[in-house]
Amino acid sequence: MHATLAAQENPVNLTPVLTAESVVEGVDDLLSLPDAAIRLNALLVDPDVSANEIAEVVSLDAALAARVLRAVNSAYFGLRTRVDTISKAIAMIGTSELHSLVLTTSAAQAFKSISYKLVDMETFWQHSVRAALAARGFAESSLKRHRERVFLAALMHDIGKLVLYHQVPTVSTRVLEAVREGQSQDDVEFALLGFTHADVGAVLLERWNLPPSLAVPVRYHHRFAEAPEYTQEAALIHLGSRVADYMELKRSDEVPVLVDADDAWNQARCSPSELEEVMVDVDMNWLQVIEIVAPGSLLLY
Numbered sequence: 001m002h003a004t005l006a007a008q009e010n011p012v013n014l015t016p017v018l019t020a021e022s023v024v025e026g027v028d029d030l031l032s033l034p035d036a037a038i039r040l041n042a043l044l045v046d047p048d049v050s051a052n053e054i055a056e057v058v059s060l061d062a063a064l065a066a067r068v069l070r071a072v073n074s075a076y077f078g079l080r081t082r083v084d085t086i087s088k089a090i091a092m093i094g095t096s097e098l099h100s101l102v103l104t105t106s107a108a109q110a111f112k113s114i115s116y117k118l119v120d121m122e123t124f125w126q127h128s129v130r131a132a133l134a135a136r137g138f139a140e141s142s143l144k145r146h147r148e149r150v151f152l153a154a155l156m157h158d159i160g161k162l163v164l165y166h167q168v169p170t171v172s173t174r175v176l177e178a179v180r181e182g183q184s185q186d187d188v189e190f191a192l193l194g195f196t197h198a199d200v201g202a203v204l205l206e207r208w209n210l211p212p213s214l215a216v217p218v219r220y221h222h223r224f225a226e227a228p229e230y231t232q233e234a235a236l237i238h239l240g241s242r243v244a245d246y247m248e249l250k251r252s253d254e255v256p257v258l259v260d261a262d263d264a265w266n267q268a269r270c271s272p273s274e275l276e277e278v279m280v281d282v283d284m285n286w287l288q289v290i291e292i293v294a295p296g297s298l299l300l301y
Helices: 002-008 020-025 035-043 051-059 062-072 086-093 095-113 121-142 144-155 159-167 169-180 185-193 197-207 212-219 231-248 262-268 272-293
Strands: none
Touching: 020 159, 020 197, 035 051, 035 095, 051 062, 051 086, 051 095, 062 086, 062 095, 086 095, 095 144, 095 159, 095 272, 121 144, 121 231, 121 272, 144 212, 144 231, 159 169, 159 197, 169 185, 185 197, 197 212, 212 231, 231 262, 231 272
16 A cells, blocks of 8 residues: 555645545554553443443553653653552553553554654654643643543644655645745645545544544644534644744743734633643653653654
8 A cells, every 4th residue: 555655745746646544554564552541442432331341452552551660650740659550550540541542642652663863753742742731731620520631632643644744745745845945834735646645633532433522623733713522622622733933932030922823822711821831731741751651762763
């Protein structure tokens, strides 16, 4: 399939010949979640599921369970008691946090199987983690009950880029060149392909059987005003990504005013007055979180 996609990737003929769905189909064998993560997704929609059932599913995958326990015992959680079982992890951090850990570590592991030439994976995960922490920070006051869901969606908001880099490298190179010249990545992707990395990322999440509450905000994080549902989440992820972009630049001590972001603030139901506190939190925690999401990323990629 990859050879077919490469043949279709003719930089002269700009007529869209691919779809986001066909691009994702081409990496199905490479990018997959472990069975335990998929079973956990199904379990968590059942209101009667018990903590023991959840623990059993995760524990049956030794590698996944080890990653989760390593994360729970990390400095980020700061637990005083060492956690040595998934059952105890659930008791200490809760089902929502456990689900977040399972999905974040599983998604990062899935992408280890693909080789990239167009992206620095350390930089990619730094941006993703900063965006996730910022989006969750803004959600703390406006969408507290679902802040972990916002964190997950923001963490995975750009994974469509990785799929495109692998599947259509020639077009991706042209996109990156245009972005360096100041053009909008979404606009260039749509002009060349007829869809964007956000569409690809959403399709991948759907293929992983993740719920619309994650896939929809990922699809609409650049055009949040068009989101048909989960509108607040889409705006929160947009703001998180903007904050991450800013923090990656050489910055002054002055807290930035996000230009043209009034609509995003309103839709996210939060305020620019929260920005300074959120940025401090991101600065304090991003390194610990990236070691949970993609441990040793500088060496692995």
